[in-house]
Amino acid sequence: MKPSFLKKEILKEPDKADSIKAWFWTEKGLYLLDQRKLPLEEKYIFCDNLNKIRTAIKEMVVRGAPAIGICSAIGFVIEFKNFLSSLKSEEILIHKVEEEIGKISNLLVTARPTAINLSWAVSRMRKISLNFLEKFKEKINKSELKQLEELLEKEALKIWKEDIEANLAIADYGKDILPEGGILTHCNTGALATGGYGTALGIIRKFYEKNKKIKIFVDETRPFLQGARLTAWELYKLKIPYTLISDNAAGFLMKKGEISAVIVGADRIAKNGDTANKIGTYSLAVLAKFHNIPFYVAAPSSTFDLSIEKGEKIPIEIRPSKEVLTCHKSKIAPSKAKAYNIAFDITPNELISAIITEKGIIYPPYEENIPKFITP
Numbered sequence: 148m149k150p151s152f153l154k155k156e157i158l159k160e161p162d163k164a165d166s167i168k169a170w171f172w173t174e175k176g177l178y179l180l181d182q183r184k185l186p187l188e189e190k191y192i193f194c195d196n197l198n199k200i201r202t203a204i205k206e207m208v209v210r211g212a213p214a215i216g217i218c219s220a221i222g223f224v225i226e227f228k229n230f231l232s233s234l235k236s237e238e239i240l241i242h243k244v245e246e247e248i249g250k251i252s253n254l255l256v257t258a259r260p261t262a263i264n265l266s267w268a269v270s271r272m273r274k275i276s277l278n279f280l281e282k283f284k285e286k287i288n289k290s291e292l293k294q295l296e297e298l299l300e301k302e303a304l305k306i307w308k309e310d311i312e313a314n315l316a317i318a319d320y321g322k323d324i325l326p327e328g329g330i331l332t333h334c335n336t337g338a339l340a341t342g343g344y345g346t347a348l349g350i351i352r353k354f355y356e357k358n359k360k361i362k363i364f365v366d367e368t369r370p371f372l373q374g375a376r377l378t379a380w381e382l383y384k385l386k387i388p389y390t391l392i393s394d395n396a397a398g399f400l401m402k403k404g405e406i407s408a409v410i411v412g413a414d415r416i417a418k419n420g421d422t423a424n425k426i427g428t429y430s431l432a433v434l435a436k437f438h439n440i441p442f443y444v445a446a447p448s449s450t451f452d453l454s455i456e457k458g459e460k461i462p463i464e465i466r467p468s469k470e471v472l473t474c475h476k477s478k479i480a481p482s483k484a485k486a487y488n489i490a491f492d493i494t495p496n497e498l499i500s501a502i503i504t505e506k507g508i509i510y511p512p513y514e515e516n517i518p519k520f521i522t523p
């Protein structure tokens with residue numbers, strides 16, 4: 148549903164957008180649903196420049212690997228537009244435009260380090276810009292730059308649309324792989340974390356439509372509570388029943404036979420299948436292995452980083468300790484307590500039963516099979 152303040156605006160969005168809207172892109176800028184406030188408040192934050200969008204990504208107003216990739220591409224367009232309107236003369240030196248493209252790209256890719264989708268999307272935008280600029284010698288005029296702006300806008304929409312299509316294909320492949328019974332998911336991988344529909348949560352959505360004989364377990368995902376606040380909110384909006392559990396409950400539920408599969412998303416997948424995802428994913432994979440339960444990863448091809456051989460090379464984000472020391476702004480530890488907020492972990496490939504992508508389901512041995520599906 149469109150919020151009432153946007154009723155009259157021209158919205159830029161691909162065809163198959165989801166009913167759950169993590170953002171709206173209009174002529175004026177980007178309206179981001181503030182995910183820090185969900186599920187208590189459904190409020191949009193307005194971003195009309197790069198700094199605002201970068202800060203929103205850094206502070207997790209918008210989060211989830213594919214979502215921050217798409218929002219970076221949109222941020223790229225918005226800032227390029229601002230640059231164009233700031234130009235005083237009719238012509239500008241090419242190297243000045245290149246400098247601006249470099250600045251925009253750097254600021255966006257450094258907003259968060261672990262999800263590869265961010266630099267993947269920004270490098271697509273950068274490539275469009277540099278290929279276009281190559282056609283000119285020393286100078287370029289405003290109307291030519293306007294053409295580049297249009298190309299950039301098209302590319303950002305394409306990145307968004309491709310992600311939705313990838314999610315729908317992932318859901319189609321994944322719906323046939325899940326067993327009946329209890330399905331546990333971690334963090335949030337739904338429409339809020341992607342261009343729409345979701346990856347792991349998309350599969351759960353599709354599987355539920357096909358076969359109601361499942362019990363969806365959502366873990367809280369401390370400290371940011373993506374499970375309790377975001378996945379639970381999405382399932383509630385979709386009218387899909389779920390049961391929330393504390394992060395600590397997973398092992399014992401597996402022992403009791405209440406969980407028949409675990410499915411999660413990914414922030415970066417190395418060439419050998421090692422997977423970076425929200426902290427706590429590794430623990431679930433170890434527990435699943437111990438209890439002989441399949442452990443699945445669902446991700447679009449934009450999440451693979453074939454330049455990284457193994458998971459240990461993936462940069463892991465360390466976030467502010469206050470996220471661990473508080474819960475919804477209330478202090479939960481003594482005043483001078485110290486905390487270590489390691490935001491992601493790496494699940495080694497041997498703990499992963501299959502990786503579900505839009506190109507098909509990849510099974511081990513991953514070193515051999517990933518290149519058959521994912522090309523650089």
Ligand code: MRU
Pocket residue numbers: 210211212213262333334335336337340341345346347373411412413414424425426490
């Ligand atoms: O810190 P976040 O909330 O951005 O982390 C998100 C995750 O770890 C998701 O599982 C991942 O990005 C996949 S989203 C489809």
